[in-house]
Amino acid sequence: MLDLKQIRKNPDAIQERLSLRGGGYSIDEIVNLEQQQRELETQRTKLQARSNEIGKLIGQKMKSGSDPKSEEIVALKEEGNQVKAQLGELEPREKEFKARIEALLLALPNLPSESTPVGKNETENVEVRRWGDEYLPENPDILPHWEIGEKLGILLFDRAVKVAQSRFVGLMGAGAALERALIAFMLDRQIQAGYIEVMPPVLVNSASLQGTGQLPKFAEESFKCDSDDLWLAPTAEVPVTNLYRDDILSDKELPIRHCAYTPCFRREAGSYGKDTRGLIRLHQFNKVELVKIVRPETSEAEHQSLVGDAEAILQALKLPYRVLELCTGDLGFGANKCYDLEVWLPSSDSYREISSCSNFGDFQARRANIRFKETGKKGTQFAHTLNGSGLAIGRTMAAILENYQQSDGTVKIPEVLQSYLGREIL
RNA sequence: GGAGAGGUGGCCGAGUGGUUGAAGGCGCAGCACUGGAAAUGCUGUUUAGGGGUAACUUUAACGAGGGUUCGAAUCCCUCCCUCUCCGCCA
Numbered sequence: 001m002l003d004l005k006q007i008r009k010n011p012d013a014i015q016e017r018l019s020l021r022g023g024g025y026s027i028d029e030i031v032n033l034e035q036q037q038r039e040l041e042t043q044r045t046k047l048q049a050r051s052n053e054i055g056k057l058i059g060q061k062m063k064s065g066s067d068p069k070s071e072e073i074v075a076l077k078e079e080g081n082q083v084k085a086q087l088g089e090l091e092p093r094e095k096e097f098k099a100r101i102e103a104l105l106l107a108l109p110n111l112p113s114e115s116t117p118v119g120k121n122e123t124e125n126v127e128v129r130r131w132g133d134e135y136l137p138e139n140p141d142i143l144p145h146w147e148i149g150e151k152l153g154i155l156l157f158d159r160a161v162k163v164a165q166s167r168f169v170g171l172m173g174a175g176a177a178l179e180r181a182l183i184a185f186m187l188d189r190q191i192q193a194g195y196i197e198v199m200p201p202v203l204v205n206s207a208s209l210q211g212t213g214q215l216p217k218f219a220e221e222s223f224k225c226d227s228d229d230l231w232l233a234p235t236a237e238v239p240v241t242n243l244y245r246d247d248i249l250s251d252k253e254l255p256i257r258h259c260a261y262t263p264c265f266r267r268e269a270g271s272y273g274k275d276t277r278g279l280i281r282l283h284q285f286n287k288v289e290l291v292k293i294v295r296p297e298t299s300e301a302e303h304q305s306l307v308g309d310a311e312a313i314l315q316a317l318k319l320p321y322r323v324l325e326l327c328t329g330d331l332g333f334g335a336n337k338c339y340d341l342e343v344w345l346p347s348s349d350s351y352r353e354i355s356s357c358s359n360f361g362d363f364q365a366r367r368a369n370i371r372f373k374e375t376g377k378k379g380t381q382f383a384h385t386l387n388g389s390g391l392a393i394g395r396t397m398a399a400i401l402e403n404y405q406q407s408d409g410t411v412k413i414p415e416v417l418q419s420y421l422g423r424e425i426l
Numbered sequence: 427g428g429a430g431a432g433g434u435g436g437c438c439g440a441g442u443g444g445u446u447g448a449a450g451g452c453g454c455a456g457c458a459c460u461g462g463a464a465a466u467g468c469u470g471u472u473u474a475g476g477g478g479u480a481a482c483u484u485u486a487a488c489g490a491g492g493g494u495u496c497g498a499a500u501c502c503c504u505c506c507c508u509c510u511c512c513g514c515c516a
Contacts, residue, residue, distance in 0.1 A: 041476055045485045052445095052485090055497035059444035073496085080496035229506095248436060248473085250454090371473095373436075375454070380473075 001105050001366040002027075008034060017111040020118055020328035030104050037097035044090045047083050054080045106210065107217055110363040112328040113336040119327025126327065128339065131311070132320035137346055137403050144347035145401035146278040148411065149175065152426055155279070166276075167268060167283045169394070174426050178400070178413075179286060181420035182393050183261050186288040186313055190390055193309050195259035195290060200239030202262050203230040208242035211368030213334035213360075220269045223283075232265035236289035237387045242368060244293055248380055249372040255294040255302060259390065262287065279394040280345075280352065286393035292386040293370060296362065299384035303359040307339045310355045310390040317414045319399050320344040322351050336361045341391070343399045354395045357388030401426075 007014050011031050018025045054076050061073055112118075117126045149155030154175025160168040171179050191197055206229055209215040214222060214234060223232040233239055240260050249256075264287050275281035290309060294302045307323065314321045326338040335358035342351035362382035365371070371380040404412040411426040418424050 038476070041485085045476065048485060051496080055495095056445045058496055062444070077496045084496080250436080373454095377455095378471085 001363060002108055002111065003362075003366065004030075004034065004101070004105065007031060014111065018108070020112050020116075021109060021331060022120060022329045023109075025108055027108070030101055030108075033097055033101050033104070037094060037101060040090055040094040040097065044087065044094055047087050047090065051080060051083045051087065054083070103216075106367070109331075109333045110336050110360065112331055113359070113361070116331060116337050117325060117327045120329040121327075122330045124327040125324045125330055125340070128323040128325050130320075130322040131315065132318065132344075135318045135320050135403070136344060137405065139405060139407050141407060142346045142402055142405050143409075144278060145398040148401050148405055148409070149279075151409070152411070154178070154426070157277075164283070167281065169279060169282055174421075174423070175397075177421055178397060178417070178426070179393055181417050182396055183286060183288060185316075185417055185420055186390060186393075187259055187261055189313060189316065190259035190288065190290060190309060193312070195257045195309075198236075198240055198243070198258045198260045200233075200236060200243065200260060200262065202233045202236075202239065202265075204233045204238050204242065205229050206231070208238050208245065208368075211242050211245050212238045212364050213367060214238065217333065221267055223265050223267055233262065234266045235264050235387075236260040236262040236287065237291060240289065240291040241293070241364060241370075241385055241387070244370045244383075245368040247370055249293070249370070249383065251295065251372050251374050254372055254383065255292055255298065258291045260289050260291065262289065278347070279398040282394060285395075288390050288393065290357075290388050290390040293365075293383050294386065295372070296381065296384050299359055299361065299386060302384075303337065303339075303357065303386055306386055306388050307341070307357045310341055310357055310388050313391050313396075314341065314343060314354070316416045317396070317400070319396070319403055319414075321354070332356070332358060334358070334360045334363050336363065339388075341389075343395065344403060345399060346402045352395065354399065355389035355391045358386065360385045360387075 002014065007027050007030060011027060015027050018027065058073055058076050058080075061070075062068060066073060117124070119125065143151070146155060146157065150157065152174070154172055156170035156172055160170040163170070187197055203225065206215055209222065209231055222234050225231065239262070240258050244256070263284055265284050268281055268283060271281060279285075290306055292302050292306060311321070311323070321341050321343045324340045324342060326332075326335075326340060331338055338356060338358040340353050341355040341357070343354040344350075345352045361384055364385045365382040368385075370383050370385065372383050373380050400414060401411055404414065406412060413421055413424050413426065
């Protein structure tokens with residue numbers, strides 16, 4: 001959520017930054033409504049002040065033994081009634097304005113940071129670096145992961161359709177074990193890097209989704225439990241960040257760094273023709289997520305190190321990847337800056353997203369009301385939140401099944417996973 | 427699902443319809459004491475919005491939303507949540 005005060009103070013500067021995203025976002029209506037709301041507020045507080053005064057006066061008189069039926073008190077009560085009648089008219093109008101402003105604010109995305117490259121769409125993202133060319137596979141006959149996976153009997157696409165529907169997968173035998181090994185490996189690495197592991201609920205309420213920015217705008221992207229106010233979390237970002245919703249943290253508790261393994265659920269509405277085969281785009285997938293809650297002045301450095309922590313996994317697995325910095329036109333709703341890690345996927349002859357590392361600034365903290373207090377200082381400040389995948393498990397599995405495929409149709413297990421899996425070859 | 431209890435400030439915990447943003451404690455900050463610390467004492471310490479350069483001022487908030495009243499943490503209604511016991515259950 002953007003800061004209403006900032007919008008009031010620098011409407012033009014805010015509009016300009018917002019427009020860099022494209023999409024036609026405008027703050028005009030908010031500015032206009034807020035002005036009207038404040039006029040009403042001024043009137044209302046004046047009336048309320050008088051009303052409080054009357055209440056106190058009557059209280060004093062009664063205590064000092066005045067007759068409740070005395071002319072003086074009756075007159076005060078009468079005035080109180082009049083004030084109340086006026087308030088009864090003003091209050092609902094002001095509330096209506098406030099509600100409309102709130103709704104508009106919740107639908108506005110974050111401002112891109114100054115350092116985010118300006119661009120219209122994903123074609124203008126900037127490649128920052130590339131890693132692992134020496135590990136690009138030499139085998140010219142690589143089967144796509146879904147084919148090798150079915151051949152090896154470890155990926156169950158058809159059967160998963162029977163159990164659920166399309167865009168689900170089942171894992172069997174070494175496939176299930178590999179998934180589990182990847183989860184354990186990634187968690188172990190991030191714990192070593194200083195993250196505290198969390199296992200949060202994966203059903204989350206609406207307030208949580210609003211806190212991290214998925215609601216109200218992206219309701220159709222998540223699965224909803226019809227008879228409860230609960231949704232299947234699309235990413236661990238939601239439950240983990242919301243662990244701290246409405247908290248006032250002490251500055252000594254920051255930075256908070258969490259890693260979390262959870263299944264993730266996405267409806268993938270509107271992606272009908274895309275990635276219909278394989279592990280790339282599923283309704284349910286596993287992910288290890290990194291989440292940070294930090295002091296504002298450290299968030300840029302924490303962002304860089306977050307990206308590094310995600311990259312370390314790819315490097316340990318010796319999977320070739322590149323780092324993209326998203327341009328203003330491709331930035332996610334809540335992010336002010338974002339790096340995508342893309343892993344080399346031979347079947348699509350391209351790099352595919354396997355992690356997205358975003359800095360949200362205070363955008364989520366405002367929505368989720370996550371603040372911290374500086375020892376000895378008055379007031380509170382909004383924290384900064386960040387998160388990134390470290391990494392998406394299914395896509396990592398796909399990358400391994402392809403990049404590690406040998407000409408005899410077997411798949412090597414990356415060295416760092418061999419001890420987890422107790423084997424060297426699939 | 428049935429029965430009961432309860433939701434108050436960063437935390438614990440009092441609270442009579444009337445000048446209560448709310449006793450007391452903890453925590454935190456400052457000062458005193460000390461060679462330094464602990465202990466002790468004193469003082470201060472909620473958050474958010476509006477107005478003001480500022481000092482300051484004003485409003486709101488005791489789970490949420492309504493209601494009664496000149497006035498509600500306190501009375502009434504609706505909803506939400508938590509806890510305990512019973513039932514069911516991985």
